[in-house]
Structures are given as C-alpha cells and as structure tokens.
Amino acid sequence: AIIDASGPLSHVKSLGGTCTKDKNEHLVTNYFLYSMPVAYRVPQVEENQDGWGPCTVPEHLKEVPFAPFSKGDKIGKASDWTQAAYQKFPGRYQQGQVTAVFNFFANEEEESFHLVDNRPVKTTKYGQRRFQQNRFQQQRRDRDQGKGGPDGDKKNQSKQQQQQKRMPWQQYGRDQQRTTYSSSVEIRPEWAVIEQIPFASLAKLSCNVTEPEDVVRCGELEYYDKAYDRITVKSETPLEKTRRAFRNVTTSDDPVIRRLASSNTARVFATDSILTTLMCIKSSVYSWDILVTRVGDKLFFDKRENSNLNLLTVNETAPDPVPEDKDNLNGIQQLALEATTINQNFSQQVLAKGGPKKKFDEANPFVSSEDEELASCAYRYRKWKLNDDDNVDILVRCELDGVINNKGEDQYLSLKALNENDLRTQDWRKKIESQRGAVLAFETKNNKNKMAKWTAAALLAGADMIKLGYVSRLGPRDNINHVILGTQVCKPKEFATQINLNMDHCWGIVRALVDMLLKLDEGKYLLIKDPNKELLRLYAVPEDAFESNYADEHSPAAEETLVEPAAAAPKESEAADD
Secondary structure, three states: OOOOOOOOOOHHHOOOEEEEEEEEEEEEEEOOOOOOOOOOOOOOOOOOOOOOOOOOOOHHHHOOOOOOOOOOOOOOOOOOOOOOOOOOHHHHHOOOOOOOOOOOOOHHHHHHHOOOOOOOOOOOOOOHHHHHHHHHHHHHHHHHHHHHHHHHHHHHHHHHHHHHHHHHHHHHOOOOOOOOOOOOOOOOOOOEEEEEEEHHOOOOOOOOOOOOOEEEEEEEEEEEEEHHHHHOOOOOOEEOOOOEEOOOOOOOOOOHHHHHHOOOOOEEEEHHHHHHHHHHHHHHHOEEEEEEEEEEOOEEEEEEOOHHOOOOOOOOOOOOOOOOOOOOOHHHHHHHHHHHHHHHHHHHOOEEEOOOOOEOOOOOOOOOOOOOOOOOOOEEEEEEEEEOOOOEEEEEEEEEEEEEEEEEEEEEEEEEEEOOOOOOOHHHHHOOOOOOOHHHHHHHHHHHHHHHHHHHHHHOOOOEOOOOOOEEEEOOOOOEEEEEEEEEEEEEHHHHHHHOOHHHHHHHHHHHHHHHHHHOOEEEEEEEEEEOOOOEEEEOOOOOOOOOOOOHHOOHHHHHHOOHHHHHHHHHHHHHOO
C-alpha cells in the first residue's frame, strides 16, 4: 500500500506494518495480518471414584454397539463383512468365543439379490454327427490298445502285475490291508499284568559285555562236505529227509544247566534261541511268549512245551502279510513247519557221514538210548558278565552245527537254509547264479527277524562261518519235495554289519529285562509279545499255568462243578458207566 508521506507514521506502525521508501522517495507500508487466538472452553471432567474411565455415557454415544475386551486379547481384524475369508484359519484371527455384536446380517432385500452370469456360453466346434464319429473312433482306438471292455481290463491288470513284479519296492505300503494276528497263548483273565514295555523304550539301550567264558562243551560235530559248494542250478540236488533226532530241550530241563545252577555258576540261565528272541525283539512281528521263573536270586528263561519258538518264520517282515490260515499251503503255520523241516534236513545232508568227527569234552547230554541216532550238534555253555555292580552273570547254551577244515584249521559252522515258497515272485533258478547278492538282500528284507536271530546265535556260539543254503520247492504247490540250488558262506561279524545288527544294543535289551525281572518276587512270569502292537507285556501266572489240567480246573464248567457237587456227581458216574 502506498500512502502519502505526510501521513502520520505512528498510525502506520500501530497498524502492525513496516515503512520503507521506494525510488521516488515514497513511503511503502507493508501490512501483516495477525490471527487472533480462538476461545477454548474447558470440558467437564468427571472423577471416577471406583476406577478409571467415564461414569456415564454421553447422549450422542448412546445406542452405539460396543464389544468389551481385555488387554490380553488379540485383535486380528478391524472389520469383517462376511467372515468367510477367515473360516480356513479359525485359530489365527480369533481365540475362544468371539462376541457377535459386529456380525453383519443380510436383510430380506439383499437375500433376494442374485448375480447374473455374463460369461459367454461355450459352443461345440463340431456338429452332432461329427461328434459321434469321433466318439466311435476313440472307442475303436481304445479297443485296439486294450483299454476298453473286459479284454482291455484283463490286459491292464496283467500290465499292472508285471510292473509290480519289476518294481516291487514302489508298491510298498499301497493298498496294504492291516492283518490282525492271534496271540501265541491264550491270556487267562486271572493273570495280572505286571509291566508293559513298548519297543520305543528299548531303542537307545546299550551294554558292553566282556568276552565269554566256556564253562562246559558237549557233543560232537561232523565235517562239512565241500562238494555242496559246487552245486549249481543245472546240477541241483534233491533235499534228503533225515532220520536223525533233534532235541529242543528247554532251559530248566537241561541237566547241565541244573548242575551249573546248583553250583552257583551264574544267576541267569537261558538258551540261544530264547536269548536271541529277546535280542532281536524290535524286528519281530508275530506273537511269541517266554516263561520266566524266579527262584531265590536266580532267573530261568524257558519256553513252553508246544511253543512257536521251535519253528522258523517265513516272510515275517515282508510288505505283503502272510495269511494266518492253518489249512493254507502258504499260511503262517504251514510255512513255519516247512521251513523248520528244510533247515533240519539241510543241516544234516551237507555233512560228510561216516568220516572223522570232532568230539568235545563231554558227550551229548540229551542221549536217551544208544540205538537212537542224534543230529550232529555240539553245545557250548558260555558265561557273560552283565552287571559288575550286582554281580549278575548269564549262562547261555549255544549250538554249533558242523565244522570245516580250512587250510589245516578247524572252524565252526552254523548251517542254515533259506527256502523259496513262491516261485512266481522270486524265481531263484534264473537269478541265483547271476544275482545271488540281490536274492540274499531280498530274503533279508522279508525275513529280517529270522536272519538277525541266526546271526546273533552264530556270534554267541563263536561260529566262524554261516553256511546258507538256497532250497526251493520242486513245484509251486509241493511243500514236501525240495531241491538245493546252491550255497553261500557269510562271516557273522561282517553279515551283522550288513543287516545293521548291533550286539551292544542287543545286550542292552537283555540287561534291562534282567534287571527288571530280578527286582520281582519269587514266582513264575510270562513275557508275551503283543500280536498286533510293538509292545511287550509281563504277566504273573500261577505255577501250574501251563499244565494239562490247568484249563479244566479254571474253566467255567469246572467252577459250576465246584458250586454244585451233588448235582454233578450223578452225571460223572453216568459218564463213567457209559
């Protein structure tokens, strides 16, 4: 603003401006606009005597929905109109029960509203007649390729079977039905469960035992006939049936063990078949049972009279379960009887009969008569120290099957036989010569428990070699006549490494079970492997639990007889008269 120079300068300054002169000596005044402060009225502050926050709700905030929450609640979203996006992850955005105050509810008008699909309708490129022609051409191609009709289904099924035979490892676990097995012994209701031991608790056990000590050596061994090492598929040899007797005497009935137990040679007594069953418990599938007797400070591991521990299993760990059918030729019981017979016949046929024998210090303790011919077998009663602190020693009866003269030195043998029962799955006659390692690996995978027990028994007995024989059926449905296709030698320590058998872990399992059983009271106990679970149960059983009259005494009929003896007496007399 330009003003006259004659104007009062004091007036200009009072207006809040500044004055300067331009080129023409005129005064220039610059005015500034100052904002005056707005009046502020202090609101009414309420004092809450009972806590914090307002005491009353203002008028303009009434009827507004409010959801209370605590400071620890998680707020995952500010607003949700449909709640459909959060149904996949209910635990991420909400915790517990959520207040439904802010839920959106559709009105009647919105429910009548529908979206219109504006997508173009797909039309067929060809007419109806051309489509039918293509359909007939596709059916003709399917018929030629074997895809349609009953003939095509058979062709597809045969192709799938051939593919499964070529690559059986890819079919492991597919369409596999769980098979339920029965228990090895009938569990009576009056037996009390003392302990349940899952296999997982035995996974990390380990025990480093000392070198064994030979206490007694009994029996005599025949030498191995090396002519059986030259057997091939073209020169297969029939398997002969031996007439020699085999003795499977349990621990408590062994006269040598009784003599050693009376002299306090050890505190724990067992046989190699029983001990290896406990050592290789993790790979067992079928049910088995072992009797444990605590007498004083001693422990005896026994097997029942008709126990399945005397039989060998076949394909126990195979991907396809073996049916439990007594009448089935390829069932569990029939295969076990066949494998046990083959193993006994093979162990005696490959020995040189009528030649020199290697005799031990004492004679065979199980000879019943001089006319009876026993199988070639030697027994080594060996002792190991399990626990130095408690002075726990275990004495085991170990078996040897033969001896071989290798470069002027006698070496002990363990003679075992693998049998082929399914000629369609594994044709040994085609693979035994060129792929013997693959055949052994396949049999080891399907019979992991049996192979582990054989290897552990050879290591316990101090055998230098394991002679394996490959025995096959003469026909697919002939389980009586067999032929020997070849033999193979394995060293126990090297073979144990191949099948991942750790003897320190095996001894750890035995020591854990022995320490548990030695803490129990005197009496008889039953260790039984669950038929369908990886579980070991320990039962307390009566002294006469497995005698012939035990089942009759504890049957319901016997209880009724005890309750009403007068009514039952005439019936018994009538039955006697009849």
